[in-house]
Amino acid sequence: MNTTAVSLPQDPEITPAVIAKHGITPDEYERIQKILGRKPNFTELGIFSVMWSEHCSYKNSKPELRKFPTTGPTVLVKAGEENAGVIDVGDGWGIAFKMESHNHPSAIEPFQGAATGVGGIIRDIFTMGARPVFNLNSLRFGAISGDGPNVKTNRRLFSGVVAGIAHYGNCIGIPTIGGEVYFDESYEGNPLVNVFCLGVLKHEEIARGAAKGIGNPVFYVGAETGRDGLAGAAFASRELTEESKQDRPAVQVGDPFKEKLLLEACLELLTTDAVAGIQDMGAAGLTCSTCETASRGGTGVEIDLEKVPKREVGMTPYEIMLSESQERMLIIVEKGKEHIVKEIFEKWDLPYAEVGVVNNDGMMRVKVGAVTVAEIPARQLADEAPIYNREVSPKPAPVALKNLPKTDVGCALGKLLADPSIASKVWVYRQYDHMVRDGTMVLPGSDAAVFIVREANKILASTSDCNAIYCALDPREGARVAVAEAARNLACSGAIPLAVTDNLNFGNPHKPENFWQLRECVEGLAEGCNAFNTPVTGGNVSLYNENPAGAIDPTPTVGMVGIIEDEKHVTTSSFKDAGDAVILLGELGNEMGGSHYLKVLFGRKEGIPPRVDFTKELALHDTLRGLIRQGVVKSAHDCAEGGLAVTLAESCICGKKTLGADIDFAATGLQPEVLLFNESQTRVVVSVAPAHADAAVAFAREKGIPARRIGTVVGGAQLAIKADGAEYKWPVADLSATWYGSISSLMSEA
Amino acid sequence: MKAAVIRFPGSNCDQDCHYALQRVFGISTDYVWHKDSSLKGYDLVVLPGGFSYGDYLRCGAIARFSPIMKAVTDYANAGGLLIGICNGFQVLTESRLLPGALVRNRSLHFICEHRFLRVGATDNPFLNLAQPGQVLNIPIAHGEGNYTADQATLEELNANRQILVRYCDAKGTVSEAANPNGSLNNIAGICNAGRNVFGLMPHPERACEARLGSEDGNVIFQSILKYLKN
Numbered sequence: 001m002n003t004t005a006v007s008l009p010q011d012p013e014i015t016p017a018v019i020a021k022h023g024i025t026p027d028e029y030e031r032i033q034k035i036l037g038r039k040p041n042f043t044e045l046g047i048f049s050v051m052w053s054e055h056c057s058y059k060n061s062k063p064e065l066r067k068f069p070t071t072g073p074t075v076l077v078k079a080g081e082e083n084a085g086v087i088d089v090g091d092g093w094g095i096a097f098k099m100e101s102h103n104h105p106s107a108i109e110p111f112q113g114a115a116t117g118v119g120g121i122i123r124d125i126f127t128m129g130a131r132p133v134f135n136l137n138s139l140r141f142g143a144i145s146g147d148g149p150n151v152k153t154n155r156r157l158f159s160g161v162v163a164g165i166a167h168y169g170n171c172i173g174i175p176t177i178g179g180e181v182y183f184d185e186s187y188e189g190n191p192l193v194n195v196f197c198l199g200v201l202k203h204e205e206i207a208r209g210a211a212k213g214i215g216n217p218v219f220y221v222g223a224e225t226g227r228d229g230l231a232g233a234a235f236a237s238r239e240l241t242e243e244s245k246q247d248r249p250a251v252q253v254g255d256p257f258k259e260k261l262l263l264e265a266c267l268e269l270l271t272t273d274a275v276a277g278i279q280d281m282g283a284a285g286l287t288c289s290t291c292e293t294a295s296r297g298g299t300g301v302e303i304d305l306e307k308v309p310k311r312e313v314g315m316t317p318y319e320i321m322l323s324e325s326q327e328r329m330l331i332i333v334e335k336g337k338e339h340i341v342k343e344i345f346e347k348w349d350l351p352y353a354e355v356g357v358v359n360n361d362g363m364m365r366v367k368v369g370a371v372t373v374a375e376i377p378a379r380q381l382a383d384e385a386p387i388y389n390r391e392v393s394p395k396p397a398p399v400a401l402k403n404l405p406k407t408d409v410g411c412a413l414g415k416l417l418a419d420p421s422i423a424s425k426v427w428v429y430r431q432y433d434h435m436v437r438d439g440t441m442v443l444p445g446s447d448a449a450v451f452i453v454r455e456a457n458k459i460l461a462s463t464s465d466c467n468a469i470y471c472a473l474d475p476r477e478g479a480r481v482a483v484a485e486a487a488r489n490l491a492c493s494g495a496i497p498l499a500v501t502d503n504l505n506f507g508n509p510h511k512p513e514n515f516w517q518l519r520e521c522v523e524g525l526a527e528g529c530n531a532f533n534t535p536v537t538g539g540n541v542s543l544y545n546e547n548p549a550g551a552i553d554p555t556p557t558v559g560m561v562g563i564i565e566d567e568k569h570v571t572t573s574s575f576k577d578a579g580d581a582v583i584l585l586g587e588l589g590n591e592m593g594g595s596h597y598l599k600v601l602f603g604r605k606e607g608i609p610p611r612v613d614f615t616k617e618l619a620l621h622d623t624l625r626g627l628i629r630q631g632v633v634k635s636a637h638d639c640a641e642g643g644l645a646v647t648l649a650e651s652c653i654c655g656k657k658t659l660g661a662d663i664d665f666a667a668t669g670l671q672p673e674v675l676l677f678n679e680s681q682t683r684v685v686v687s688v689a690p691a692h693a694d695a696a697v698a699f700a701r702e703k704g705i706p707a708r709r710i711g712t713v714v715g716g717a718q719l720a721i722k723a724d725g726a727e728y729k730w731p732v733a734d735l736s737a738t739w740y741g742s743i744s745s746l747m748s749e750a
Numbered sequence: 751m752k753a754a755v756i757r758f759p760g761s762n763c764d765q766d767c768h769y770a771l772q773r774v775f776g777i778s779t780d781y782v783w784h785k786d787s788s789l790k791g792y793d794l795v796v797l798p799g800g801f802s803y804g805d806y807l808r809c810g811a812i813a814r815f816s817p818i819m820k821a822v823t824d825y826a827n828a829g830g831l832l833i834g835i836c837n838g839f840q841v842l843t844e845s846r847l848l849p850g851a852l853v854r855n856r857s858l859h860f861i862c863e864h865r866f867l868r869v870g871a872t873d874n875p876f877l878n879l880a881q882p883g884q885v886l887n888i889p890i891a892h893g894e895g896n897y898t899a900d901q902a903t904l905e906e907l908n909a910n911r912q913i914l915v916r917y918c919d920a921k922g923t924v925s926e927a928a929n930p931n932g933s934l935n936n937i938a939g940i941c942n943a944g945r946n947v948f949g950l951m952p953h954p955e956r957a958c959e960a961r962l963g964s965e966d967g968n969v970i971f972q973s974i975l976k977y978l979k980n
Contacts, residue, residue, distance in 0.1 A: 166860050170893070171801045173762020257760050257804030264759075348759065433862045433891040435956050436799075438766040443963070452961070454769065567961060 005375040010316060011042035018042075022049035023238060028386055035380045043318045043366070043374045048381065050284040050322055051291065054543050055236045057385030060509040061541045064522040068536040069529050074498060075537065082209055083124040083280060085537025086201070087499045089563055093456040094206065096130040097198035099138070099464070099503045099559040101542035104236045105251040106193040108244055110160025111167070114193050115254040116229075118168040119326050121197040123280035126263050127329070129207035129270045130199030133437060134451050135169050137179040137195045138464040138503065138557045139428075142188030144420055144746050150188050155747060157191050158183075164254075165195070166431040171256035172263065176432035177440050178449030179464050182421045186472070189547035190240055194503040194540075196464060196559045200453050207270055209279035209289075211297035211332045211358045216276050218290075218301055218356035219341055222262045222328040225286070226311035228252045229324025236283070239508055239546045258327040258350075265348040266329060272344075274337035276358075281328040287321045289330040290356075291364040294378035297332075301378065302365040303356030317366060317373040332358060392519055393512030398473040401607040404592055409672045410728050412601055414738055416642040416677070417649060419600045423742035424654070445654055446572045447638055448493040450564065459564040461495035464557055467641065469594045470609035472553035475520035476527075477609055478594075479556045483528025484612045484681055485640060486560035491621035492636040492684060494569035494628045495562030497532050500525075502539040502558055507551025509543050517554040518543075525556055531614035534560060569628050573637035574655025578715025580634055581693035582648075582661060582685060585620060585700055585707050588668055589643070589680025596641040597677035612681040616705075620682050623703040630699075632692040639683040645676035645721070647685050652719050653736040660732050663711035665723035675723055687713055751978055753779040753794040756822065756838075758813055763799035763835065763955065770955040771796070775971050784816045789825045793978050797822070797838025799891070799953060809852065809894050810840035819845055831875055831974065832947045836892055839939070839949035848942055848949045849907070850899030856932030860893040864963065865930055867938050867952060868918035871911035874945040875977035879969050885922045886915070886966040888952040890930060890938075895951040897933040897940075907940055915939040915950055 012018055019029050022045055032040055032048050040048065054060050070079045076094050077086035084098040102117025118135065125132045139161060142154035158181075169176045174197070211218070229252030269275060277297060279289040286308070294301040305320050315323075333341055338354065345352040359365075364381060366374040416422055429444035441459065442450035448463040465486040471478030487497050502525060507514035529536055539559075545552040564570055575582075592598065593607025627633045635655075639647045652661055668675050688696050693709055700707035720729045755767045764781060771779040771794075782789065784802075789795060802813035813819065819841070826832045826847050834842040842848040855861055869877055869884040880886075899907070907913050916936040919928040929936045931951075939950025954967030 163859075170860055170862075170891070171760070171762075171804070173800060255804070257801060257806070260760055260762070260801075430863055431860045433860070435862060435889050435891060435953070435962075436762055436766065438769060438956055438959075438962060441961055570961075 004372045005041055005044065006371060006373065007041040008373065014039060014042065014045060022046065023053065024049055028052060031386060035377060043321060044376060046318045046322050047287045047374060047376060050287055051381050052385040054541065056284050056288060058541055059385045060388050060390055060543060061504065061518065062387050063389055064519055067522055067526045069526060070535050072535040075535055076203060077206060079536055079538040083127045086128060086206055087537060089458050092203055093458060094201050094203055095198055095561065096125050096128040096201060097196065097501055097561055098124050098538045099194050099196040099501045099557065100540040101503050101505060102193045102195065103190065103505065103542050103545055104240060106161050107190055107240055109251045110157045111164040112253050113251055114161040114164035115168040116252045116326050117193050117195045118165055119254045119256065119259050120282045121195045122172065122174060122259065123282060125197045125199040126266055127207065127209065127278055127280045128201065129205040130201035131267060132174050132197050132199040133439065133453055135174050135176045135195065135197050136449065136462055136464050136559065137165055137176065139181045140187045140192040140555065141183050143183050143185055154188065159747060161191065161193055162428050162431055168254055168256045170433040172260045173436050175434045175436045175440055177434045177451055178444050178462065181425050181428055182468065184468065184553060186553040190545050190552055192505050192555060194557050196501065198462065198561065200456050205270065207275065207278050209293055209296060210277045211293035211299045211301050212276045213334065214299065214358055214360045216335050216358045217333050217338060217354045218303060218358060219331040219333050219352055220308055220355045221331055221345055221352040222350060223255065223258050223325055224309040224311040224351055225320055225323045226325045227315065227319055227323060230319060230322050239544045252324050252326050254326050261348045261350050262327050262329060265344050265350055269341060269344050272340050274334055274340040275331060276334050277332035279330045281330060283324065285322065285324050291378045291382040293330060293332060294364055295382035300359045300361045300363040300365065301356055302359055302367065304367045304369065306369050307353050307355040309351040309353050317368055321366060390509050390515040391512040392516035394516050395513055398593065398608045401593055404673060405602050406673060407601055409676060412597065412677065413645050413649060413730060416596060416600055416646055417735060417739040418742040419596065420743050420746065422596060422642050422646060424740045426740055427743040427747060441570055442493065442572055446493065447489040448495065450493055450570050459567060459570065461490050461493040461562045461564055463489040464559045465489065466555055466557045468553040468555040469599060469605050471521060471555065472605060473594045473609045475517040475554050476524040477611060479521040479524025480528050481610065481612050481681060482556060482558045483525055483532060484617045486558045487532045487621060488638045488684065490560060490562035491624045492571060492573065492638050494571040495564045497534045497560055497562040499537045500529050500534045500558055500560050501537055502556060504541045505545050505552060505555040505557065506543050507546045514551050521554050521556040525558065531618065568631065571628055571633055571636050573651055574635055575651045575659045575661065575687050575713045576634040576655065578659060578713055579690055580687040580713040581690050581709050582663060582687050582711045582713060583693065583696055583707060584683065584685055584710045585624060585705055586683030587680060587706050588670065588675060589678045589683060590670060590674050591680045592674060592678050595677060595679045597673065610679050610681050617682045619703060620684065620705055623700050623705045624684055627696055627699060632688045632696055633686050634689065635687045637685050639685065641679065643677040643679050649719060649735050651685060652732050653739055658732045658736050659713050660716040660718045661711055662714045663721045665710060668723055672723060672726060751777055751793050752791060753777045753796060754782045754789060754792040755779060755796045755798055756784065756818055757781045758784045758800065758802035758816065760802050760804055761798050761800035763953065766955045767796050767798045770958045770971060774958045775975060782818060784818045787817045787821050789821045794831045794974060795822060795825055797834035797841050799836030799838060802837055802841060809837060810844035813841045814844045823847060826947050829944065829946050833876065834949040835953055835955065836951055839951055840894065842947065842949040847947050848940060849903045850897055852894050853896045853898055854894050855896050861930055862891040864889045865952060866918050866920055867915040868922050868924055869915060870913045874914065874941055875974055876948045876970055877914055877973050879973040879976060883922060885918060886969065887964040888954055888957045888967050890952045892951055896931045897937040899934060904934060910943055912940050912943065913937055914941055914948060
């Protein structure tokens with residue numbers, strides 16, 4: 001083996017302390033020496049530390065991720081093959097989509113942390129040759145209400161993250177059309193920022209991130225390399241501590257204008273025949289893009305750092321290789337077509353440079369002029385990180401509630417609607433341009449975002465879901481519910497689910513309880529994805545989400561995409577017309593464990609969370625879609641946090657106009673708290689014209705779905721609910737003011 | 751009849767404008783690159799929304815100096831029809847093709863939502879099919895749409911009936927409560943004294959299809975079509 005890589009005079013000596021500081025264990029260091037046949041120099045040690053971080057290598061989660069279903073007749077590019085998976089949507093069109101986390105950077109610097117998260121996921125999508133058409137996000141913060149000690153900090157993080165996402169998405173011109181935001185003390189100091197992007201492309205436009213063609217030149221395009229984001233992947237793969245603020249250099253700074261130029265230039269370049277391979281420089285920057293393209297191509301790549309465009313002088317090879325400066329791409333160009341790259345990147349006023357060449361020795365070789373500063377077998381670096389089977393230790397099974405605390409039912413609905421996790425997120429999505437690209441058919445705030453992709457003439461629905469309280473109490477069941485709820489949200493919008501991307505947010509995997517949660521959640525997600533026939537096309541694992549008080553609640557966020565076959569099937573959650581019948585599809589339910597009723601009113605996260613039966617769930621969705629196809633469904637809204645009462649209230653107030661409703665459950669034999677606020681799964685409230693009510697109920701019952709007419713949209717000024725001889729009334733104007741205004745009034749408090 | 755949509759590197763509503771003009775209204779439409787310097791042969795020029803050159807400085811402050819803006823200015827001074835939407839409006843005020851300036855929204859937040867606009871003067875190429883006082887439902891999406899001008903300019907705008915649309919409520923009442931961004935006198939869009947240059951913050955190209963929630967933007971494009979046909 002060639003061992004020409006030299007150590008540089010300024011390099012620190014490789015001591016056990018230096019190795020440990022890089023997060024490399026003694027065993028891993030042994031393995032590195034075996035791969036190299038010698039000791040690594042400082043640059044090489046840095047390269048291994050980022051590539052073998054959890055963020056890049058999935059070394060702790062890979063054995064678990066293999067449990068996901070990843071294949072199916074519509075899968076064009078599988079999970080893990082490329083930067084993002086690709087799914088066939090018919091007529092020669094495909095969609096590339098993925099979710100990714102930027103949790104740790106956002107904890108330290110919320111605006112840039114979130115902004116660069118958006119930038120990164122967008123690059124993952126256009127690297128595939130797809131034009132990004134919309135974004136979603138799933139955000140979690142500590143409490144922003146109440147008098148806890150960290151409320152102000154949590155508000156600052158929340159407002160910074162939202163502003164960062166808006167800054168990047170609005171400028172680049174990709175609409176942010178939906179998502180979810182939750183607030184819970186478990187995220188204090190460690191918010192979750194999961195961002196999702198979806199793009200469209202023709203099947204023949206799928207681009208590959210492989211360094212193909214010996215002798216082909218390797219181009220660096222986009223922003224200059226600076227010292228920002230040094231070793232961010234490694235930073236993301238350890239716990240946040242009091243000292244983490246000193247890691248601010250590990251947070252990158254985003255330039256959405258530059259990314260807009262890069263996006264247009266790359267998509268223009270991909271329409272030519274000049275590109276042999278393309279890869280974005282995200283986590284682990286130049287390091288990851290060179291060794292991964294070489295590994296995928298079964299080739300080697302040699303680059304010269306003197307040729308890399310740099311923002312600063314005096315950067316060491318270590319810094320250049322580990323920088324995570326944003327808005328950069330690596331492109332393998334067909335030899336002889338270099339002039340095309342030059343023309344296009346000059347047109348868009350973007351830096352570009354030929355920095356290297358594809359060769360046949362399987363090495364990732366980094367030079368500074370004539371001096372080799374790193375030389376590592378590419379495949380072993382990129383794909384042969386150690387894999388760990390971590391120890392698991394089950395948490396005790398959740399205990400059934402002994403007694404249900406009672407409260408004033410009238411006030412309880414108001415308190416639930418005011419809870420920031422349930423309240424309208426208009427304060428958030430008003431800051432996002434959610435209409436650019438002229439395709440947003442259902443505005444944010446309904447069960448799923450619906451977008452028509454004009455170029456493909458396809459209507460897509462998309463949602464992200466996860467109730468982490470359920471996951472904390474019972475990780476497997478919580479994950480199963482997350483998939484079921486995502487599929488239900490799509491069904492309520494008139495869509496058929498296609499595929500899933502996931503973002504697994506957990507605590508330190510070295511703690512057996514955390515790893516047990518990860519395993520349970522993955523298995524729960526896999527069960528769900530199998531049940532709904534939605535393969536996982538990729539995603540992201542974010543571990544080490546802890547603060548000094550402990551790990552976050554396990555949060556396996558599910559991003560699900562579906563297709564709506566006909567424009568007429570697009571359905572929203574708000575009541576439409578006075579006189580319409582209100583029908584409950586599904587049971588009345590009775591599960592109070594893990595409910596928001598307990599959490600919001602009593603501060604209790606306990607009990608056995610609701611169970612989901614996939615056979616029943618699927619039958620419900622098919623029935624609902626059947627009714628939608630018949631053209632009778634005027635609104636559909638799923639029952640989730642806050643139960644039936646919240647569902648009914650939201651349907652009254654979330655449309656263009658508020659509409660009151662008279663609901664009568666007759667005799668149920670349930671305590672009113674249970675009837676109104678239980679969170680049993682597999683339930684949807686629909687409204688239909690009165691003439692269709694009986695037929696709709698009969699149709700559902702024929703399909704084996706419990707169905708009953710529970711009332712009428714009366715259009716007056718109040719929501720009235722009768723049950724078991726009691727009657728509750730709420731002015732819809734009050735419900736509306738509470739629901740829409742809650743977050744904005746909290747955020748305007750000094 | 752031929753339209754040009756100017757493409758700055760950071761334009762991001764260029765495709766939406768192109769779609770509205772060409773597909774919805776059947777006007778043959780070209781993209782014109784910011785490094786070009788000619789607008790010969792066009793009957794309508796659109797400065798679309800977006801972030802022209804990143805707009806990290808004042809919005810539109812750099813776009814003003816781009817090669818194409820010399821051609822746009824000559825075209826407008828010769829009486830050509832020119833419409834600037836959102837960032838396009840900002841570019842027009844920075845270029846002094848329209849008076850006043852657009853500053854940060856009062857809330858300091860970017861705001862994206864449907865808004866009602868009350869039509870002012872209709873004796874111009876952009877609203878000749880609308881009724882004075884008509885209420886249009888058209889979305890806004892901007893961080894710097896707070897229109898401001900000095901008293902003399904405001905008086906001139908009023909005297910010349912240059913204020914074409916103001917923010918109002920669903921009933922058409924122009925009030926402080928209906929003002930999303932702090933704009934002076936609820937101004938959402940104005941034209942120049944020659945009535946051939948129109949700048950507005952709301953996005954009529956996003957309100958051209960019922961399936962996207964509103965078709966009220968159509969009246970602007972149909973008015974332009976009618977004017978050009980005559």
